Amino acid sequence: MRHYPVFLDLRDRAVLVAGGGEIAVSKLRLLLKTEARLRVFAAAADVTIRTWAAEGRLDLVGRDIDAGDIPGAALVYGATGDDAADARVGALARAAGVPVNLVDNLEGSDFITPAIVDRDPVTVAIGTEGAAPVLARKIKAEVEAMLPASLGLLTRIGQRFRARVEHLDGKARRSFWTRFYFLRGPRALADGPAAAEAELERMLAAGEQAAEGFVHIVGAGPGDPELLTLKARRLLHEADVVIHDRLVSPGILDLARREATIIAAGKSGYGPSWKQEAINELIVRHAAAGATVVRLKGGDPVVFGRLDDEIEALEAAGIRYAITPGITSASAAAAAIGQSLTRRGRNSAFRILTGREAEGFAEHEWRELARPGATAAIYMGARAAAFLRGRLLMHGADADGPVTVVENASLPTQRLIATTLLDLPTALEDTTPGAPVLLLFGLAPRAAALALADMKEAL
Structure with missing residues (x-):
């Protein structure tokens, strides 16, 4: 491992960027998500950088960077797009003892900026030592698909309740947070942050009582696993029980977590099949036992999916549910x-x-x-x-x-x-x-x- 991954605290620390063109803009988009004090040095700056400066998000200095600008900075970026100019920036930074990154110049850099999945405060950094940026982007896309956009907000809400859960032993505490972050929290957050906080209060008040079951009626699409929606894929991974019809391809079922119970409940128009009443009873029974159930249907559940029959059975049993559409055939x-x-x-x-x-x-x-x-x-x-x-x-x-x-x-x-x-x-x-x-x-x-x-x- 040539580059050791660390997370550097940039709160109220200066980060300097030399360059005012597209390369600098690209770096600044990421740096603006931090709490650093950003200073950009460029005789001519892109309109995007000028706009950020006018909004007070960074300081724009209308000249090239000099040796006197660097002492005390946390990081320096050479992002001019000119090899000679970037090399000058690198020499100035090293003379001042400040780590420097020269964009697209691995050998001239003291550190590299990884591909980042940002679900603040959850951050995933992906690096390939500069060997395969395309691979890093591919991994980043897959990790982004795994982590819902709401995860950051959910994490900040949970952070405020951590001290109130510390009295639980390790196993019970892990179970509590697993249920919140992957089951009950995301459902509650659909109604807003206050609803997620209320859900945490209910969970704390309930103590170690049995978890409440929930049913996701999910469209599996026409068969190609890559046509599964990001939400459907996440729900599959989180399910305790997956009840699927015969048109769901094996490649999609492979996306369910290994511990999940997988049940085939297929129907065929002119051959042997489950009765709809038996499928309804199966779904209700598992959800009533506290399981998170994914009822997985080929295509879109709202198109010839007997959706109303199953919803009516769930409502009659007092079980909550949600519908995730899919691509119809x-x-x-x-x-x-x-x-x-x-x-x-x-x-x-x-x-x-x-x-x-x-x-x-x-x-x-x-x-x-x-x-x-x-x-x-x-x-x-x-x-x-x-x-x-x-x-x-x-x-x-x-x-x-x-x-x-x-x-x-x-x-x-x-x-x-x-x-x-x-x-x-x-x-x-x-x-x-x-x-x-x-x-x-x-x-x-x-x-x-x-x-x-x-x-x-x-x-």
């Missing part, structure tokens, strides 16, 4: 074929329906769907394809109108089948049994999207 399928779901001059309305739902359509609904330019995403429509084709043709739909079959949308096994309304049942014979299939009625894939799909399938 229709959006992923449209992205796969390179088409928008609505387009000016083509369609101002768009339908989302299931194959079973369409069986109950009234005559006017079929006429609307059959008219030129109409588009729809049909979930669970493979088995009803012949019926759909017949009803649409009967109501005047174009037999040669485009339909795209998207199998396993967003997954590596994704397939696109471009067909027509007339040939739809035949095209579906080529799909994989049991794989999720979505029909995009009225939409054909762009040539580039189809070519890319063919290439991936060939590989």
Whole structure:
């Protein structure tokens, strides 16, 4: 380890920056988050620096830095963008015994500034000894995804209560803060800092009573783990129990913490499946026992997810819950074929329906769907394809109108089948049994999207 990581107290200490251009601005954005007294030396300064100076956030000195400016400073940055000018800054700083950083010059620097995840007062610093800045940025992005933006505020609130929890033994104290920082605190903070403080008061008053259960109804998206929302990923990691349907991919379930209980409660439109009442009872039972439950649904739980049934069961049991939306398969399928779901001059309305739902359509609904330019995403429509084709043709739909079959949308096994309304049942014979299939009625894939799909399938 060449560079030893430390956290330097900069409160009321001088930090000097030589340079007034974009490089200096970049460094100052980070330094302005500290409590240091910042002095910038530049004969000509960027408008952003001048604005900060006018706001009183830093002192701007309209000349180059001199030897007499440096003694007593905590740090010096050479950020002029000119190698010779930065080397001069480095020589002046070392002569005064002050650590110096020359931007993008590892060998000329006494210290380096790491990539930082700022959740003040929680700070994560990431360094690669200057060997791989791109890797540091990648790690930074992943750590930022793990730590909610509210963590800093939550930590400051908890800090004020630390002394009141010190009487608990080590295990009980860790359990208390775990429940606050990762379960009850974030939920309460959604209603403001006062609500988070009130939640801490309730937890202290309750002592070691059993934790209150909570249910997060979470959309897992169309299948690709990278399309999971940041919030959904965090909730998965925090859950005691994960109850998922059959369309949730293994890659997403792998994101749950190792200690969590994972329960498959799948439903299938035409095969063996859990009864909805049994799923409701399962969710309620685990939450009533004090667990944090993630009810994980493929796509978006508000789209054909039996959301109302589960919410009604939770409300009847007096269990609190929250809903985290996800990307629905229709959006992923449209992205796969390179088409928008609505387009000016083509369609101002768009339908989302299931194959079973369409069986109950009234005559006017079929006429609307059959008219030129109409588009729809049909979930669970493979088995009803012949019926759909017949009803649409009967109501005047174009037999040669485009339909795209998207199998396993967003997954590596994704397939696109471009067909027509007339040939739809035949095209579906080529799909994989049991794989999720979505029909995009009225939409054909762009040539580039189809070519890319063919290439991936060939590989």
